[in-house]
Amino acid sequence: MCVTEMEERNFEQRCAITFCVNLGETGIESFNKLKQAYGEHALSRSQVFKWYKAFSEGRESIKVELRSVRPSTSKSDNNVEIVRALLRSDCRLTVRMIASELNLNHTTVHQILTEELATKKLCAQFVPKKLIIEQKDNRKDVLFHLLERIQRERNFLKKVITGDETWILECDPGTKRQNKEWHTSASPRPKKAKRKKSKIKSMLICFFDSEGIVHTDFVPQGHTVNQFYYREILERLRKRVIRVRPSIADN
Secondary structure, three states, rough: OOOHHHHHHHHHHHHHHHHHOOOOOOHHHHHHHHHHHHHHOOOOOHHHHHHHHHHHHOOOOOOOOOOOOOOOOOOOHHHHHHHHHHHHHHOOOOOOHHHHHHHHHHHHHHHHHHHHHOOOOOOOOOOOOOOHHHHHHHHHHHHHHHHHHHHHHOOOHHHOEEEEEEEEEEOOOOOOOOOOOOOOOOOOOOOOOOOOOOOOEEEEEEEEOOEEEEEEEEEEOOOOHHHHHHHHHHHHHHHHHHHHHHHHHHO
């Protein structure tokens, strides 16, 4: 008997069980009648009692509900290639996400990743700047230009002013090691009021050259540092250079 015929016959028997329930017959009576009508193709005793109980408790649907497919545990070449393709599309996928996507067992996916593909999950390493190719090429061109200037002008670096920004705390008492002092054995132990670091931070923009700091600028709280604000800072820097570094300003 093919699968389709068997499903149709089972459907007929489930319909018959509903009639038996509505007629008030018992489970054993229903099973005996199905056995008499369908012979060796009748549902088993346990199946008949299962459906009889369900219909007696108010079930109306006669169709069989599809059961969820159990995740596969196959490490076939096809599954390995599919996992490899998923990693190429997104290398941040977790084992659980891949297992859910491919309906594979969690352990199977982990074995494919570690044994078949020889991969392991690594944290990204933070670097100061992640530059694209064009930015790297531009920095290289600037570097070669500076080297040429240094070769032509021996005092060129003395004319360079560098700027940088940093966040500083309004109150930073320092660590115990930083606050150690030199004393003799006869000196009393130094005392210091206990203070905590301030939660308020300010941005400090500092410009310096080979001789030291040229100009500093504190950014006001809540102020946005954009091109317009930097234009004002550079103008203040220019005036400062004229006063404290006239040799640089002349060049």
